[in-house]
Amino acid sequence: MRAYRTFKTAMRALRRNVMRAGLTTLGIVIGVAAVIAMMEIGNGSSLAIQHTIATMGAYNLMVFPGNSLLAGISTGMGGSMKLSPEDADAILTDCPAVAAAAPVVWARAQAVYNNLNWQPGTLYGTTPAFLEVRDWSEMAQGNGFTDRDVRNCSKVCVIGQTIVKMLFQDEPPIGKEIRLMNVTFKVVGVLRAKGANMMGSDQDDIILAPWTTIKYRVTAVSANATTSAAAASTASVLPSQVYPATQTSLYPVPSASQQADTPQPVRFANVNQIVVAARSGGEVKDAIEEITALLRERHHIRPDMPEDFTIRDMTEMVRTMSSTTELMTTLLLIVAAISLVVGGVGIMNIMLVSVTERTREIGLRMAVGAQSGDILHQFLMEAIVLCLIGGAIGIALGRATSVLVRLIKHWPTVVSPGAIIVAVAVSALVGVLFGFYPAWKASRLDPIDALRYE
Amino acid sequence: MREVCKTYHLGEMDLQVLKGVTLSVAKGELVALMGASGSGKSTLMNILGCLDRPSSGEYWLDGREISGASANERARLRNRLVGFVFQSFNLLARTSALDNVSMPLTYGEEYVHEADMKARATEMLRKVGLADRMDHQPSQLSGGQQQRVAIARSLINRPRLLLADEPTGNLDSHTSEEILEMFRTLNQSEGLTIILVTHDPQVAHHAKRIIHIRDGLIERGAESKKEEKPE
Numbered sequence: 023m024r025a026y027r028t029f030k031t032a033m034r035a036l037r038r039n040v041m042r043a044g045l046t047t048l049g050i051v052i053g054v055a056a057v058i059a060m061m062e063i064g065n066g067s068s069l070a071i072q073h074t075i076a077t078m079g080a081y082n083l084m085v086f087p088g089n090s091l092l093a094g095i096s097t098g099m100g101g102s103m104k105l106s107p108e109d110a111d112a113i114l115t116d117c118p119a120v121a122a123a124a125p126v127v128w129a130r131a132q133a134v135y136n137n138l139n140w141q142p143g144t145l146y147g148t149t150p151a152f153l154e155v156r157d158w159s160e161m162a163q164g165n166g167f168t169d170r171d172v173r174n175c176s177k178v179c180v181i182g183q184t185i186v187k188m189l190f191q192d193e194p195p196i197g198k199e200i201r202l203m204n205v206t207f208k209v210v211g212v213l214r215a216k217g218a219n220m221m222g223s224d225q226d227d228i229i230l231a232p233w234t235t236i237k238y239r240v241t242a243v244s245a246n247a248t249t250s251a252a253a254a255s256t257a258s259v260l261p262s263q264v265y266p267a268t269q270t271s272l273y274p275v276p277s278a279s280q281q282a283d284t285p286q287p288v289r290f291a292n293v294n295q296i297v298v299a300a301r302s303g304g305e306v307k308d309a310i311e312e313i314t315a316l317l318r319e320r321h322h323i324r325p326d327m328p329e330d331f332t333i334r335d336m337t338e339m340v341r342t343m344s345s346t347t348e349l350m351t352t353l354l355l356i357v358a359a360i361s362l363v364v365g366g367v368g369i370m371n372i373m374l375v376s377v378t379e380r381t382r383e384i385g386l387r388m389a390v391g392a393q394s395g396d397i398l399h400q401f402l403m404e405a406i407v408l409c410l411i412g413g414a415i416g417i418a419l420g421r422a423t424s425v426l427v428r429l430i431k432h433w434p435t436v437v438s439p440g441a442i443i444v445a446v447a448v449s450a451l452v453g454v455l456f457g458f459y460p461a462w463k464a465s466r467l468d469p470i471d472a473l474r475y476e
Numbered sequence: 477m478r479e480v481c482k483t484y485h486l487g488e489m490d491l492q493v494l495k496g497v498t499l500s501v502a503k504g505e506l507v508a509l510m511g512a513s514g515s516g517k518s519t520l521m522n523i524l525g526c527l528d529r530p531s532s533g534e535y536w537l538d539g540r541e542i543s544g545a546s547a548n549e550r551a552r553l554r555n556r557l558v559g560f561v562f563q564s565f566n567l568l569a570r571t572s573a574l575d576n577v578s579m580p581l582t583y584g585e586e587y588v589h590e591a592d593m594k595a596r597a598t599e600m601l602r603k604v605g606l607a608d609r610m611d612h613q614p615s616q617l618s619g620g621q622q623q624r625v626a627i628a629r630s631l632i633n634r635p636r637l638l639l640a641d642e643p644t645g646n647l648d649s650h651t652s653e654e655i656l657e658m659f660r661t662l663n664q665s666e667g668l669t670i671i672l673v674t675h676d677p678q679v680a681h682h683a684k685r686i687i688h689i690r691d692g693l694i695e696r697g698a699e700s701k702k703e704e705k706p707e
Contacts, residue, residue: 027582038570386566389527390580390629391555393548470527473566 028396032403046372047412050452053365054416054445055423057358061441062424064357066434068350072303072343077157078220080339083309085113085296085317088330103292104321104330107233110296112320114151117312119305124151125293127233129241131202135189142185143227145202147236155299164196164211172232175239179207182226183215203240207231237291303343306335358441362448370456373405377464384464385472398465405457406450413449417442493519495692496533503636504667506660508674508683516692521673525558525639526550538636555583559630563642565622567614574610577601577628584633600628604658620651627658638662638670644679656682
């Protein structure tokens with residue numbers, strides 16, 4: 023009951039000087055609003071930065087086949103033909119830290135359209151998952167090719183902006199056909215511009231096609247060499263047999279007796295590389311471990327033997343990413359802390375001034391029987407009420423600010439319930455802490471002095 | 477025994493303001509406390525009003541010896557037994573007369589209901605003749621009216637003792653008359669004990685008894701005619 027009366031007295035006192043109450047509240051309003059707006063805008067920016075770095079491929083892993091030794095000569099990285107598209111599928115299904123995986127077949131070929139020709143910097147045969155891995159799914163025009171295109175060896179391709187410029191100039195490229203090694207490819211999609219990568223090579227100078235098409239219809243070199251052996255020893259029908267290579271063989275076709283004399287192992291369709299995207303920056307390490315374990319098992323490597331593949335991650339980019347994230351988090355924390363301290367000090371100042379200004383009132387209240395506890399509670403209550411009201415207005419204002427920023431500047435913002443809870447809790451705490459000193463000071467006044475105060 | 481008795485002995489180590497004051501005021505008296513500034517008049521009034529405690533000696537108020545009471549006990553005593561009227565009115569600004577008057581009730585021992593509070597404050601204001609000014613704020617009232625609000629406030633807890641510190645100091649002579657007349661009426665009709673602190677002989681003249689204080693000692697009027705000193 024006493025508390026309720028004190029509350030009423032406090033409310034009445036606040037209502038008596040709305041201006042002063044408003045000014046006091048303003049401090050905390052601005053503090054809380056600043057915290058929430060900064061947190062939301064900051065979190066949004068932080069996410070956007072992470073996303074940008076991720077787009078550059080920070081989460082990406084590259085799996086290359088290891089080297090192979092042939093008559094004492096090491097082929098160097100990627101020499102062995104141990105990596106298969108099935109490995110890519112297995113990585114995606116069996117490794118929980120992996121978000122996407124795509125096999126890649128390298129090729130070089132002259133691209134021709136009408137009277138223009140161009141050698142693309144990158145000609146990859148892959149699956150649609152490649153775009154997912156490289157965060158490139160959103161097309162500038164048209165669509166990407168599909169898994170069905172991969173199965174069917176469809177002659178379709180997706181081209182980068184540089185290719186569009188070099189081959190098509192002002193023509194719309196969608197639906198047009200370009201030739202690669204005399205195979206016609208229908209352009210189904212145009213990639214978004216990505217610019218140069220960190221090493222300076224143009225990432226838009228690219229043509230992507232289903233890996234089956236590239237492997238069996240364009241390069242076909244390795245396929246050609248294996249065809250006869252494969253045909254002789256396996257019953258399975260590879261696409262390379264259905265679609266004969268268009269390129270003339272560099273070597274004479276071995277006769278049946280030659281093949282019998284030098285039996286070649288049956289080769290599966292190997293790929294040059296598997297690109298993998300981890301689910302997040304933190305899971306890159308897990309992904310490496312999982313892929314290593316999986317591929318060792320799939321390639322039947324004994325525990326004491328070295329791996330026949332290599333996994334590379336973007337160490338530098340991952341480091342950039344984590345340091346950026348850390349930086350943003352620290353920055354936000356500091357800004358939030360400063361805002362709250364500023365708000366709190368504002369409250370304390372006005373409360374202190376208010377105590378001085380209301381000395382006579384305090385003296386009078388004490389003269390008519392208020393105990394020092396009553397005065398303490400009243401001033402504390404006033405501070406808390408102001409802080410809570412300020413907190414509520416601050417939340418609204420902070421949210422409004424971040425929404426405005428999003429609408430006007432098109433900045434990404436992220437609602438952060440944590441920030442709201444912390445801001446309110448801290449504003450209440452600030453109210454008690456910063457309200458306590460003036461309240462205590464008021465309660466310690468001697469009624470005689472207080473009444474005499476001018 | 478419904479008598480209000482006071483006995484003083486106050487000695488200060490460094491500065492002896494009151495050098496052993498002994499006086500008594502009976503219930504229902506209207507007393508004026510007179511003295512030049514620096515005579516210890518204010519100190520005496522503070523002790524009388526339980527705002528301060530004597531450093532030595534005894535103070536009996538309403539049959540209780542309270543010179544040893546703690547700050548919070550004295551706050552309760554002030555609330556229950558003493559009403560204050562100040563020279564500068566000391567009303568809460570931007571607060572209606574009604575709220576000003578009912579304010580002491582919020583610090584009372586027992587909980588007083590909102591409606592009850594309002595009824596009592598209304599009654600008090602009516603008693604001081606401000607029934608039509610209940611919702612006015614102090615800034616909308618004249619000096620005399622403000623002082624009457626202050627009197628209503630001092631009476632709301634039905635005190636045993638009303639202490640008026642230069643109640644007419646800020647008022648013109650005509651309104652002073654009115655206020656003093658009101659004190660006299662209250663004293664006569666309700667038997668309220670009133671102590672007027674003043675340096676104005678004109679004001680003191682209204683009282684039935686005048687206590688003169690000088691250099692911390694009672695010069696004249698320490699004993700009431702019908703009162704016997706305890707001890």
